[in-house]
Every structure is written in C-alpha cells, then in structure tokens.
Amino acid sequence: MKFKFLYSNAFFYMLFFALIILIAEGCGNAAVKAPDEKGKYVIPDSLLKTIKIDSVQKCQLINAITLTGQVDFNQDHVMKITPMISGNISDIKVMLGDYVQQGQVLGVIKSSEMAGYGNDYVNAESNVRVAEKNLDKTKDMYKSGLASMTDSLSAEVTLQQAKSELNRVNRVLKINGGSTQGDYVIKSPISGFVVEKTVNNNSTIRTDNNGSMFTISDLKNVWVWANVYESNISTINLGNEVDVTTLSYPGKIFKGKVDKIMNVLDPTNKVMKVRIALDNKDYLLKPQMFASVMVTNPENKQSICIPSHALIFDNSQYYVLVYNNKDDVKITPVKVTSAIGDKTYLSEGVEPGQRIIASQAILIYDALNN
Numbered sequence: 001m002k003f004k005f006l007y008s009n010a011f012f013y014m015l016f017f018a019l020i021i022l023i024a025e026g027c028g029n030a031a032v033k034a035p036d037e038k039g040k041y042v043i044p045d046s047l048l049k050t051i052k053i054d055s056v057q058k059c060q061l062i063n064a065i066t067l068t069g070q071v072d073f074n075q076d077h078v079m080k081i082t083p084m085i086s087g088n089i090s091d092i093k094v095m096l097g098d099y100v101q102q103g104q105v106l107g108v109i110k111s112s113e114m115a116g117y118g119n120d121y122v123n124a125e126s127n128v129r130v131a132e133k134n135l136d137k138t139k140d141m142y143k144s145g146l147a148s149m150t151d152s153l154s155a156e157v158t159l160q161q162a163k164s165e166l167n168r169v170n171r172v173l174k175i176n177g178g179s180t181q182g183d184y185v186i187k188s189p190i191s192g193f194v195v196e197k198t199v200n201n202n203s204t205i206r207t208d209n210n211g212s213m214f215t216i217s218d219l220k221n222v223w224v225w226a227n228v229y230e231s232n233i234s235t236i237n238l239g240n241e242v243d244v245t246t247l248s249y250p251g252k253i254f255k256g257k258v259d260k261i262m263n264v265l266d267p268t269n270k271v272m273k274v275r276i277a278l279d280n281k282d283y284l285l286k287p288q289m290f291a292s293v294m295v296t297n298p299e300n301k302q303s304i305c306i307p308s309h310a311l312i313f314d315n316s317q318y319y320v321l322v323y324n325n326k327d328d329v330k331i332t333p334v335k336v337t338s339a340i341g342d343k344t345y346l347s348e349g350v351e352p353g354q355r356i357i358a359s360q361a362i363l364i365y366d367a368l369n370n
Contacts, residue, residue: 041368042327047360052309053323054358056350059305064296064340065235067274069226069244071289073217074277079189080196080212083205084176087111087184089213096197106186106194106214109205115182117173122180124166131159192218195287217287222280224256226293227271235297236261242276243294243341246285253341254278254285258295296340303337304346310358311336311344312365320350321357321364329357331368 043051092107094100138155141147177184196215199205205213224244228236238261244254260275276293278285311334312319322330334349350356357364 040327041329043329043364045326047364048326050360051357051364052359053355054307054310056352056354056356057305058302058352059343059345061299061301061303061345062296062338062340063235063299064294064338065232067226067228067232067293067295069224069276069291069293071246071285071287071291072223072225073195073219073287074221074223077190077192077219077221078195078215078217079192081106081186081189081214081216082212083109083207083209085109085111085113085184086206087113087204089186089199089203089205090201092199092201094194094197094214096194098194100188100191100194100216102188102191104188106188107199109184109186111182111184114176114179114184117169117176118180118182120169121166121173124162124169127162128159128166131155131162135159186213188214188216190216190218192216193283195219219280219283219285219287222278222285222287224276224278224285224291224293226274226276226291226295227269228274229271230265233272236272236274236295237297240295240297242296244276244278245292245294246289248286248289249284252284294340304350304352305343306346306350306356307358308339308342308344310356310361311339312361314365318349319365321361321368322350323355323357329364329368331365 087109088111089107089109094104094106100106135152135155135158138147138152142149142152173180179185193216194214195217196212198211199213226242236258238258240258242256242258244256245252246254256276256278258274259277262273262275265272306320310320312321318334318336320332320334322332324330332349335347337345337347339345
C-alpha cells in the first residue's frame with residue numbers, strides 16, 4: 001500500500017510539472033507572436049483621401065536674407081501744403097486720416113495780405129474803366145479838333161497800361177486763391193489721405209516758418225526702406241524680388257522688387273538703405289509700420305526641394321515621410337540647407353521623384369512612432 005501511495009504521488013508531481021511547462025511554453029509563444037499580431041501601421045482610407053502626396057523635385061537654388069525695414073510715403077505721390085500768405089486759419093474741415101478729393105476745401109486763412117490783393121484788383125479795375133472813358137473822350141475831341149493826335153495816342157497807351165496792371169493783379173489774386181474778401185481758401189491739390197496736420201483753428205500762419213499745414217498722400221503706392229548691413233551689401237542688387245511682411249498682417253506677404261539702392265552708408269547706424277516700391281490699393285500698409293523684408297537671389301545651381309509643410313522636426317532632426325503605398329510609409333531623416341516661403345531645400349535624405357506626404361505629416365509621424 002505504501003508503494004502505491006508513493007507511486008501515486010510521483011505521478012501527480014510529474015503531471016503537475018508537465019502542466020507548468022506547457023503553460024510556460026504557451027506564454028512564451030504568445031509573447032513571441034505578439035509583435036506579429038500587431039503588424040504595420042496602415043493609413044486609413046478616410047485619412048488617405050484628405051492628405052496631400054507630393055514629389056521630391058530638383059529646383060533652382062535661391063538664397064535669401066531677411067532685413068528690417070519701415071513703411072514710408074511714396075514721396076512722388078505726396079503733396080505738402082505750405083502757407084502762401086500770412087494770417088489766421090479758421091474753418092478747418094478735415095481731420096488727420098481723412099480722405100479728401102482734389103480741390104476739396106481744407107480750411108480758410110483770414111489775411112491782410114489777401115485784403116491788399118483784393119484792393120489792388122478793385123483799383124486796377126477802376127483804372128481801366130477811367131482809362132477807357134478818357135480814351136473815348138479824347139477821340140471825340142480829336143474828331144472835333146479840340147485834341148491832337150498825340151493826346152489820342154497817349155490815352156490809348158494809358159488804357160493799355162491799366163489793362164496790363166489789371167492782368168497782373170488778377171494773376172496774383174488767382175495764385176492766392178482768387179478771393180477779394182480777404183480770405184485765402186486752402187484746397188487739396190490731389191486726392192488722397194490727410195497724413196499730416198500741423199494747424200488748428202485760430203492758429204497764426206506765417207510764410208517764413210517753412211512748415212507745412214497739411215500733407216496729402218494717395219497711399220496707393222508706398223515705399224519700404226530696408227537696412228542692409230555691410231556683410232550683406234554684395235548680395236543686394238537692383239531688381240531683386242522681395243517678400244514684405246508686417247506685424248499687423250503676419251499671414252500676408254506683399255510682393256515687390258528692389259528699385260533703388262542708396263550707395264552710401266548711414267553714418268550713425270552703418271547701414272545702406274534700399275527702397276522697395278509696393279502697390280497698396282487696399283491701403284493695408286501704413287507709413288511708419290515696421291516691416292520684415294526677405295530678399296531673394298537666384299543662383300545658377302540646382303538643389304533638391306520639397307514643400308515646407310512636408311517637413312517634420314523632432315529630437316533635433318528633420319524628417320520626411322516617404323510614401324510608397326498606404327501600408328508602406330517610411331520615416332526618413334533629411335538635411336535642410338535653407339527654406340524660403342513654402343519651399344525647403346535639402347542636401348541629402350531623399351531623391352528626386354520620390355513621393356512624400358505633404359499634409360498632416362505630423363499626425364502620421366506620431367502614428368508610425370506609436
């Protein structure tokens with residue numbers, strides 16, 4: 001009986017150990033098979049319909065430098081209205097920033113000078129009328145033998161002199177507004193915005209202060225003056241294309257070209273000024289705005305280029321996603337040389353013709369890593 005009991009126990013222990021071995025092998029097989037069951041990441045069809053697939057291309061290499069600048073008036077389209085006469089200004093009809101039409105009244109100057117011009121005009125008209133009557137009278141007397149030919153000729157000369165003086169006084173009066181009531185009416189010479197106003201009602205105006213009362217600019221075309229440091233002077237040329245951005249419109253790019261280079265350095269800042277003329281039909285650019293100016297300069301070289309949206313930066317390295325099909329997307333490291341706008345130039349990592357994911361790349365990159 002004792003032998004049977006020992007045999008039964010041994011058989012039980014052998015069965016127990018066999019069971020443990022089978023469980024361990026099963027767990028091991030499960031652990032080995034887990035990665036196979038996980039499989040590769042496959043881009044869902046719903047996502048595949050929304051992403052953009054682009055190709056790596058060979059492009060002309062373009063160098064770019066970024067300059068600081070400031071928006072200014074186009075001085076060819078600016079009118080500074082200075083006082084033609086002295087007096088007191090009143091009845092100002094515009095404010096800073098108002099839009100005015102050509103010929104619109106801006107204000108009125110009450111002036112003793114204008115009163116004097118008006119009196120001169122009235123006197124000149126009276127002298128012409130007197131000279132005309134005197135000539136008629138002298139001609140009648142000449143016909144009657146009561147005056148000589150010399151008297152008649154003298155009366156004609158006096159009339160011509162009176163008319164000449166009237167014409168002179170009339171021209172002076174028109175130059176100064178044409179009013180005979182002692183008022184000088186200030187009118188806008190062009191259509192545009194009041195960009196400067198230095199006078200108020202009842203201000204005293206003098207012709208010898210060399211200051212403008214109003215400055216009018218149409219602002220349909222503005223200048224941007226950019227600062228070029230000595231190290232960058234050799235890269236700036238007339239006709240270089242530029243992209244101008246401002247803090248007010250961070251997503252908007254204003255296109256222009258370098259149209260003037262000042263070939264002297266500012267003695268204070270040690271910079272050379274370059275000018276960019278920009279169309280401003282929507283009046284978005286305001287004088288005195290600060291601007292960032294990117295100057296581009298094409299080179300006679302070819303380089304690999306991709307859309308900037310396809311680029312991913314992670315762990316101090318740039319990557320792109322090379323697309324073969326929806327279940328074959330590879331994370332590929334690349335080396336960036338420069339980026340201009342929506343185009344990035346590469347020196348290595350991909351080859352022309354390869355297809356890359358150009359939208360929602362970060363989303364797919366995270367999915368591949370996880």
